[in-house]
Amino acid sequence: MKLNCDLGESFGAWQMGLDDQVMPHIDMANIACGFHAGDSDVIAKTLILAKQNAVEIGAHPSYPDKQGFGRRSMRLSKDELTNCLHYQIAALEGMAKVHGLTLGYVKPHGALYNDMMIDDAILNTVMEAIARYSTSLKLMILATNEAKQHKQLAQQYGITLILEAFADRQYTDEGRLVSRNVAGSVHNKAAMLAQVNQLLSERTVTTNSGKKVTLNADSLCVHGDNANGIALIHEIKALCINAKR
Template identity: 60%
Template sequence: MKLNCDLGESFGQYSLGCDEQAMAIIDMANIACGFHASDPNVMAHTLSLAKLHNVEIGAHPSYPDRQGFGRRSMQLSTTELTNLLHYQIATLEGMAKVKGLSLSYVKPHGALYNDMMANSELLTTIANAIASYPCELKLMVLSKVDNSQVTRIAELAGIELLFEVFADRQYNPDGSLVSRNLAGAVHNETKLLEQVSEIKQFGTITTRDGGKLTLQCDSLCVHGDNPSAIAQITKIKQLLAEHG
């Protein structure tokens, strides 16, 4: 089970996250493409870190929303969104080639990710945009109880999917994430490690109402935005190693 993490989200003189420490632990880096965070220097540095630690890299495109950190939804036409995705992916891919690296997947950021999982038409646009990009890329999506619609859209577009599960988030019975506005939506360290252990050993997650979900998990999403988060990633890595 691979660990993925959002990285490269600093900008200019503003430093965000503990990229150097996180990159040494994770397996997959979702790298910001400039529309919610990052700049050319940050991208280049993040890619260098990925190369140093042999970490798989993916594009982390967003709505054009730097002020809102990509967390605000936007109404875009199919053409606008397709061009927006191609522009961001191409930017990161070009800089990756300079470093001798290749992209392997795309994970939309923030509101774009949430909107994609809630709107099949938007997901179809994103899948088709990735399919029409001139290199083979997978799409990372939220794993749910029923992945049939997402799988069907990907098959029609001719792309592969990566299903992710969140290590630190509480789940609803349908496999969606509990709103951050509700108490307990983000697990403390004890609950986080319990959830990771359950996923690894049994392939299940205990939901907010105490039920059990069986979720496909190709990758586990972790966070590296502060020293405490880095300590948690380290413990997660150790826990996964212990369970083989």
């Protein structure tokens, strides 16, 4: 299972994350496109890091909400959301080409990611926007118990999905993430490593009600915002390597 991480989220003199320490240990970098975080200099630095470490790159677009870090839902029309996505994807892809890199996929950020997983109209708009984009790109979405239906919908648009699981988040019986507002929704280290082991060995997670749910995920999202996060990524990477043996 490939490891992916949200990167390039600094802005100007404001630093977020330890991208240079994370990049050597992941397979896929979801790079902010400037609407929730990031700027032209940060994007360039992140792309160079990805190239140095042979990491696959993806666009990480969001609602136009830099002040709220893209974590607030916005009511955009279909055309507005489509143009918002195309603008961000094109910006990142253009800069990637300057550095001799090829954009491979799109992973929406924050509220947009959550909204598309609960609102079929938004999910359809996101899929159609990617299908209409000039370059063939994959779409990363949450692996849930509706994965079969999501894959069928993606086939209608002629796009390929990357199904994602989270190392550090608790799940509902529907295979969705428990809200961060709920106590225990973010796992401690022991619970996180146990969940990763379970995903690698059984392709399942144990939900907040104690039920086992199958998640046939292609990629595992990790976070490297601090030194403890980097250390955890080291351990998770080791688990993934051992699972391949």
